[in-house]
Structures are given as C-alpha cells and as structure tokens.
Amino acid sequence: MNIYLHEIKTKLRSVLIWSASVATLLLVFASIYTSFSAQSELLSQMMANFPRELLIAFGMESMDWSHVLGYFGLIFLFCQICLAIQAANYGFGLVSIEETEWTADFLLSKPVSRTKIMTSKLLAALTGLTITNLAVWAFSFLCLALFAKGEDYTARPLVILLLSIIIFQLFFLSVGMVISLLVKRMRSVTPFSMGLVFGLYILNAFGGMIGEKSLEIITPFKHFDPNYIIKNAAWDLPLVLISVAFIVVSIPASYFLYARRNIPSAV
Amino acid sequence: MSVIEVNHLTKYYGKARGIVDVSFNVEEGEIFGFIGPNGAGKSTTIRLFLSLIYPTNGDAKIFGKDCIQYGPELRQDIGYLPSEVFYYEGMKVLDLLKYSASFYKKDCTQRLHELADLMELDLKRKIEDLSYGNKKKVGIVQGLLHQPKLIVLDEPTAGLDPLMQQKFFKLIREENKRGATVFFSSHILGEVQRMCNRVAIIKEGRVIEIQDIRTLQKDNYKKVRITGDGIDDSHYQFEGVSKLEKVDGTLNFFYKGDINRLTRLLGDGNISDLTIEDLTLEEIFMHYYE
Numbered sequence: 210m211n212i213y214l215h216e217i218k219t220k221l222r223s224v225l226i227w228s229a230s231v232a233t234l235l236l237v238f239a240s241i242y243t244s245f246s247a248q249s250e251l252l253s254q255m256m257a258n259f260p261r262e263l264l265i266a267f268g269m270e271s272m273d274w275s276h277v278l279g280y281f282g283l284i285f286l287f288c289q290i291c292l293a294i295q296a297a298n299y300g301f302g303l304v305s306i307e308e309t310e311w312t313a314d315f316l317l318s319k320p321v322s323r324t325k326i327m328t329s330k331l332l333a334a335l336t337g338l339t340i341t342n343l344a345v346w347a348f349s350f351l352c353l354a355l356f357a358k359g360e361d362y363t364a365r366p367l368v369i370l371l372l373s374i375i376i377f378q379l380f381f382l383s384v385g386m387v388i389s390l391l392v393k394r395m396r397s398v399t400p401f402s403m404g405l406v407f408g409l410y411i412l413n414a415f416g417g418m419i420g421e422k423s424l425e426i427i428t429p430f431k432h433f434d435p436n437y438i439i440k441n442a443a444w445d446l447p448l449v450l451i452s453v454a455f456i457v458v459s460i461p462a463s464y465f466l467y468a469r470r471n472i473p474s475a476v
Numbered sequence: 477m478s479v480i481e482v483n484h485l486t487k488y489y490g491k492a493r494g495i496v497d498v499s500f501n502v503e504e505g506e507i508f509g510f511i512g513p514n515g516a517g518k519s520t521t522i523r524l525f526l527s528l529i530y531p532t533n534g535d536a537k538i539f540g541k542d543c544i545q546y547g548p549e550l551r552q553d554i555g556y557l558p559s560e561v562f563y564y565e566g567m568k569v570l571d572l573l574k575y576s577a578s579f580y581k582k583d584c585t586q587r588l589h590e591l592a593d594l595m596e597l598d599l600k601r602k603i604e605d606l607s608y609g610n611k612k613k614v615g616i617v618q619g620l621l622h623q624p625k626l627i628v629l630d631e632p633t634a635g636l637d638p639l640m641q642q643k644f645f646k647l648i649r650e651e652n653k654r655g656a657t658v659f660f661s662s663h664i665l666g667e668v669q670r671m672c673n674r675v676a677i678i679k680e681g682r683v684i685e686i687q688d689i690r691t692l693q694k695d696n697y698k699k700v701r702i703t704g705d706g707i708d709d710s711h712y713q714f715e716g717v718s719k720l721e722k723v724d725g726t727l728n729f730f731y732k733g734d735i736n737r738l739t740r741l742l743g744d745g746n747i748s749d750l751t752i753e754d755l756t757l758e759e760i761f762m763h764y765y766e
Binding site for chain 1: 489519523526527528529530547548549550551552554556558559560562563564565566575576578579580618
C-alpha cells in the first residue's frame with residue numbers, strides 16, 4: 210500500500226495534466242463542429258478532391274461529416290494518440306524509472322518483494338489511466354451535449370467506443386513495460402513511447418494506404434478504429450482479441466523478467 | 477551463529493568478471509571489513525546479499541536463510557548504505573525517511589528523529605537541493621532507522637567531512653554494541669583498521685585473505701628502521717628481509733621470520749636508534765597487491 214500511495218503521489222500531476230489536455234482537445238475540436246456541419250455538403254466535396262491515401266492516413270476516408278458521431282470519430286482518433294502516449298509513458302517508465310534515477314537500490318533493498326513492487330506500481334499506473342479515462346467519458350458526453358445542437362444521435366456507438374479505452378490503454382501500458390524490461394538499460398522514456406505510439410499509428414495509416422492487411426494486425430489503432438466502431442456500433446472482435454492477447458502475454462512476461470532482473474549499479 | 481555465510485559465490489556480468497568463488501562467514505556481533513581496490517568486486521558481493529543482482533553460481537545465507545528465497549523477510553533486519561546515494565529528487569527529506577520507515581514492521585519515528593538530529597540533517601529540505609554529503613546523511617538515517625541486526629556499509633564515508641565521519645563511526649560502534657553485526661566495505665584502510673575485528677581482502681574478484689586484523693598485523697612483516705654510524709647493509713641481507721634500502725645513515729627493511737634471529741643480528745651492529753613496528757593495514761594491503 211505504501212508503494213502504491215507513493216506512486217500515486219508522484220504521478221498525480223502528470224495524470225491531471227494529461228486529463229486536462231485530452232479534455233481541452235475534445236472541447237476545442239467539438240466546438241468547431243457547428244461550422245463544419247453547417248457546410249457538410251461543401252466539405253464532403255472538398256474532401257473528395259483529396260487523394261484517397263491521404264484521407265485514409267488521417268482516418269477520414271469513410272467519415273460522415275454531417276453527423277455528430279461521425280465527426281466525433283475523427284476527434285477520438287487524436288484523443289487515442291494522447292491516451293496512447295500517456296499509457297506508453299507510464300509503461301516504459303513503470304519500473305525503469307527507478308533505474309534511470311538510480312533509486313532502485315533504495316527501493317529494492319527494502320523488505321518487499323519485486324512482485325509486490327510491480328503490482329503496486331501497476332495498480333497506481335492503472336489508477337492514473339482510469340482517471341484520464343473517466344475524464345474522456347465525461348468530456349465526450351459534455352461535448353455532445355453542448356455542440357450537437359439538438360441533433361439526434363444514439364448513445365450506444367459512443368459508449369462502445371469509450372469502453373474500448375481501457376483495453377487500448379492497457380495495450381500501451383503493458384507493451385511498454387515489457388519492452389522496458391527487455392532493454393538492458395533505459396536512458397529515457399519519451400523516445401521509446403513516442404516511437405511505439407507513432408510507429409503503430411503510422412503502421413495503421415500506411416497499411417490502409419497500400420491496402421496491406423497484415424500490417425494492421427499488430428496495431429491497436431486498427432483494432433480500435435473509431436470510424437469502424439461508430440459505424441457498426443460494435444468492436445471488430447477478432448482484432449480486439451489480438452490487443453487482448455498482447456496484454457495477456459506482456460503482463461506475466463514483465464513479472465517474470467523483473468523478478469530475474471540484475472539491477473545495474475550506479476558506479 | 478554466522479550472520480552471513482557466503483559459499484562459492486560467483487557472479488559474471490555476461491563475460492565480465494564480478495566475483496569468483498568467494499566464500500566467507502561473518503559472525504554475530506562482528507565488525508567485518510571487506511577491503512579491496514575499485515573494481516575488485518566489493519559492491520558486487522554486497523548487491524548479491526541484497527538480491528539486487530543474482531549469482532551465476534554459489535549462494536549466500538543471511539541469518540541462516542537463503543538471501544534470494546527469503547529476501548524480503550531478511551531485509552526487515554538489514555540496513556544498507558550504498559556507496560552512491562540517490563533518492564527521489566522531488567521529495568522532502570522527511571517524506572523520504574517516512575517512506576523508508578513505512579516498509580518496516582516496527583514504528584521507527586522516534587529513531588528517525590534521533591538519527592536526523594545526530595547527523596544534523598535538515599528534514600524540511602528537498603532531496604534535489606542537498607549536497608552530496610547531505611544526501612549521504614540521508615542514506616545513513618534511512619539505513620539505520622529500523623535498528624537493523626545487520627548493517628551493510630558500502631564505502632560509507634565518501635562525501636562526509638572528518639567531523640561527520642567521526643560521528644558516523646561512533647554511531648556504528650554504538651549499533652554494534654547494541655548487538656548489530658556490521659559488514660563494512662571500504663578501500664580506506666585506516667578506517668577499516670580502526671573499526672573492524674576481521675577483514676577479508678578481495679583482489680580481482682577473489683578473496684585472497686581472511687584474517688583477524690591483529691593476527692594479520694602480527695603474523696606479517698615487521699617494519700625495521702635502524703640508524704647508526706657505518707651501518708653495513710650487506711650485514712642484513714639474509715632470509716626474511718625484503719625491501720632493504722639505505723637512506724643517509726638510516727637503514728629500512730621489512731622482516732618476516734624468527735624474531736630472535738633479528739635481535740641477535742641487531743646486537744652485533746653499532747646502532748644509535750632502532751624502531752620495530754607492525755605494518756599498517758595499508759602496507760599489508762599494498763604488499764598483497766604488488
């Protein structure tokens with residue numbers, strides 16, 4: 210419990226900043242919906258002139274501009290990128306931060322097992338991610354209430370979309386964590402998390418462009434494609450299960466690797 | 477009872493040597509010195525005790541229990557002061573010490589404040605604003621606040637001023653009197669000589685000598701200095717004498733062997749001044765490493 214509380218305290222600022230950022234992003238994008246929807250006809254024409262590949266890369270190919278949920282799908286993609294970076298940051302830094310800042314000697318020489326350290330840290334990170342998750346839920350509904358302007362929409366696709374966040378976050382948290390433990394020494398978290406998030410994002414965009422299906426299989430940006438979920442009011446289950454498989458493998462693998470890890474010394 | 481039992485402990489980092497086939501015991505109530513130059517494997521040995529790293533071969537037992545299997549339980553009674561101290565930079569000293577105390581079953585609040593007062597540590601400051609010496613003090617307090625039965629010190633005095641060093645040694649002696657066993661790794665031989673009952677000397681990953689510190693000095697070479705007119709250095713070139721050198725009218729040499737032979741020989745010469753003394757640990761140490 211003491212490690213969990215310590216972790217929460219150190220993470221709190223970061224969690225609040227991420228939550229506020231994602232909330233602002235949602236509000237700003239949603240606020241310009243009114244002007245978009247008023248000229249949806251014109252927009253669709255303009256979009257049709259863009260190369261199809263470009264539209265796919267930005268997840269705009271099958272967008273329905275005239276409908277509030279269609280527009281929300283686009284916003285949500287940006288939201289996903291933020292959530293992914295946050296989760297990847299927490300994952301890569303979860304235990305490696307003790308080594309980059311050389312505090313591992315302090316923590317691991319205390320009477321506590323590595324399994325317990327890992328569990329406490331994981332739960333703390335998960336708490337942080339859930340706070341951000343809840344902020345996304347709250348602000349998504351708030352945005353729709355504020356800017357839908359009486360437009361009729363069903364809540365179901367939205368709820369299904371928002372429910373995907375937790376798995377999406379867990380993917381980046383656990384994959385980041387296992388990679389950080391496979392690396393002998395992490396020097397900095399940011400290059401790793403940026404690399405993972407944008408790598409997987411581009412893989413999805415690129416896969417869409419060249420019509421290569423196999424690339425999409427490993428990227429959660431495809432597994433949780435907002436446009437697909439909004440349109441079908443359902444997850445693409447086989448793809449979602451791939452994400453789940455990554456999580457189910459990464460977490461025990463991380464425990465295994467951490468329990469056997471030789472902690473590098475400062476001198 | 478042996479507090480630490482090390483059996484054929486070996487650690488390789490990939491191909492790089494850490495320590496090779498190290499075995500020794502540390503008895504209850506001892507202050508055990510562990511000396512060797514940088515890179516000899518002192519820290520590796522200590523990090524193996526604390527299961528910060530895992531051995532390639534062999535094992536170590538603390539309080540009779542395997543240090544890996546029973547690691548968390550054993551560490552309730554181990555206080556560790558690393559050679560390089562790093563703590564959570566954003567925390568205040570008091571918060572860090574309280575966090576440290578929260579890992580132990582007993583209430584450490586009173587001892588925490590006693591130690592902080594003794595080491596003249598400002599509890600309100602942030603870790604990141606502390607000088608190296610002050611961080612070291614934080615290290616001392618967090619290592620001792622739970623009144624451990626085994627204190628493991630890895631080059632503890634680096635960064636402490638002489639006054640603090642003295643306070644620190646006094647503190648360690650008191651802990652030792654209270655019943656704590658101390659494992660003291662250092663390359664500063666003077667402090668080991670002052671503090672320890674027994675020492676192990678480690679060289680290139682192997683323990684080359686484990687001795688009672690007095691025996692080590694007694695059974696070893698004597699340092700002899702003779703001053704006198706017309707001293708003939710060839711007179712002293714016999715078995716057991718080494719490092720014979722003549723500077724002005726003074727003859728210096730090391731002697732190991734039957735002391736009676738030496739005194740007989742000395743009686744023959746025309747000597748105006750004579751000193752025979754034990755080697756300092758430093759000189760013994762240098763001897764092992766040459």
